[in-house]
Amino acid sequence: MRHKTLQSKLFIENRAKLTSLLPKNSMAILNANDVLPTNADGSIKVIPNTDLFYLSGIEQEESILLLYPDAYEPKHREVLFLREPTEQLQIWEGTKLTQDRATEISGISNVKWLKDFPLTLRDCMLSADEVFLNTNEHRRAAAIVESRDDRFVRECKRDFPLHTYRRLALLLHQLRAVKSDLEIELIQQAVEITHKGFNRLLQYLKPGVTEFELEAELIHEYTKNRGAFAYTPIIASGKNACGLHYIDNDQVCQDGDLVLIDTGSNYGNYNSDMTRTIPVNGRFTKRQREVYDAVLRVMQASIDGAVAGKAPRDWHHESQLMMNEELQSLGLLTKEEVAQHTREKPACKKYFMHGLGHSLGLDVHDVAPGNASFAPGWVITVEPGIYLPDEGFAIRLENDILITKDGPIDLMKDIPVEADHIESIMQEASATS
Known part of the structure; x- marks a missing residue:
């Protein structure tokens, strides 16, 4: 213990x-x-x-x-x-x-x-x-x-x-x-440890660093704060990020690439779950930034849309409709392809093929009634993504949120996610190293 x-x-x-x-x-x-x-x-x-x-x-x-x-x-x-x-x-x-x-x-x-x-x-x-x-x-x-x-x-x-x-x-x-106040405090503690680990990783990342070295920075911070990996971390640079559950974590992070970090600390058996995608050299290219901002807009809108009484499947479908529009703006889908979208055959599936989120708690994919709508006290993840193997990168972003009767609360609001914020932290770290 x-x-x-x-x-x-x-x-x-x-x-x-x-x-x-x-x-x-x-x-x-x-x-x-x-x-x-x-x-x-x-x-x-x-x-x-x-x-x-x-x-x-x-x-x-x-x-x-x-x-x-x-x-x-x-x-x-x-x-x-x-x-x-x-x-x-x-x-x-x-x-x-x-x-x-x-x-x-x-x-x-x-x-x-x-x-x-x-x-x-x-x-x-x-x-x-x-x-x-x-x-x-x-x-x-x-x-x-x-x-x-x-x-x-x-x-x-x-x-x-x-x-x-x-x-x-x-x-x-x-x-x-439905999480009690005491449970939410434990999840928040796990989130705070994850935040510390991510800050440490941002200070260390640069071209030539290996994925497993980034994993080592995370476990150092988690262990020091009485935490542990909530699950095997995904540290996926370049095209590796297009494999949803890539865990080899053994490649070198190359200049100009992005690295997708899907990690979370566990504390007191309660889990957190975060994903960030960051530029290895501290700067997004124009194309990387376009795709990044598109995913961020879908994540932020999906957080706002996670309200009590909404069915998870309807929430997911709303994100697919938003993603269709973003993919069309990025030149990845045509207007005709978007018009043919159905729930059974979503237009965005080639580029956004997984679910939008899951319950979180004592299990990373926590248990919840299968046919229930969101209710106050639920803690869920929000994790849209765009995967572009032909372009050699992927973007996924993920925050943990608490659903309340007054609307969603972002438990990871203090963890850097805006592209400008991440770039400024990395540039400052590079200047002082």
């Missing part, structure tokens, strides 16, 4: 929101993520299960959360199960949570060891009418690898076949889409 201890109030409030949605005499059970293997005897650093973290603040492997708000026994209404920190375990794996420390983090008073789970589960299952179990229902999830939650669903149905089972993901998507 690199970040400072978060307020247990956040997790207490999140559990209260969930239990208020559970039917009478029902229970919910969530599992931590697996520790995933690499090769030989290696393993990937533990990535917390974001649903479990949302409800408890617990990041430790093998943890289980049981919620049964109407349990006859008060001790069964909230139970957290952990690996017991034996002397042997702590010698080989380091410090593990004590029961007192887990209570301090989560606000859950009844913390038990994993060996107590089977008996507690049976006791509660024999009293509950319905059981809510969790799976990964993100619409873009491949779900190829079986998770710890998936195995538990199978085992639970085997051991208690006559119970009524319900989907917990539907409730959690509804809740997690």
Whole structure:
């Protein structure tokens, strides 16, 4: 846990929101993520299960959360199960949570060891009418690898076949889409760390620098501020930027090229997500600037258009209509091509082929109800782009915004994005280096 201890109030409030949605005499059970293997005897650093973290603040492997708000026994209404920190375990794996420390983090008073789970589960299952179990229902999830939650669903149905089972993901998507003030503060902290990293990168960039050196500047600043990469960064110079998910980050940044930086810091498991496209030598060419300003206009208009009550698909379509006009002005689309635009076959798709944005929070592509309109408390990204492989460059710009009843708030408004501002920072850095 690199970040400072978060307020247990956040997790207490999140559990209260969930239990208020559970039917009478029902229970919910969530599992931590697996520790995933690499090769030989290696393993990937533990990535917390974001649903479990949302409800408890617990990041430790093998943890289980049981919620049964109407349990006859008060001790069964909230139970957290952990690996017991034996002397042997702590010698080989380091410090593990004590029961007192887990209570301090989560606000859950009844913390038990994993060996107590089977008996507690049976006791509660024999009293509950319905059981809510969790799976990964993100619409873009491949779900190829079986998770710890998936195995538990199978085992639970085997051991208690006559119970009524319900989907917990539907409730959690509804809740997690709307961020509380405490969550917004954590996202804003991640944004501020990203800002520091970007400022550091601007000071370092010049012709001859490699993409991985820019990545190193970012991780230096993120780590120094208790953050981490929210996702593998895209540091794509020249034509590399035309590959949407280019992550090789191993090429030299050439004089006259642009470099697309898609990065974000994570803080306290909450994420930020920023994209900037900047000139390697500190100056945009005339053509680069024309395309840059076109993308910036679409981003700024799309931020203004992200209002409560609007359907995400309508918001995206509005951006496509704006992009059509910009592409026509740039000589990339004809008037006739724009006139043939439909939702199914957008005229701009050759040059702007991806979505306009996504929910952001504990996951970079955060969960949200699939058929819901924007609502106050949603945090989303806004990321239009124009990709020109024939001209050897691409422009994408991305900010994170908070939707409120009074309109959108740009959480990245202080991070340089205007072309003149970026050029002035880079020219000043060049003069003092």
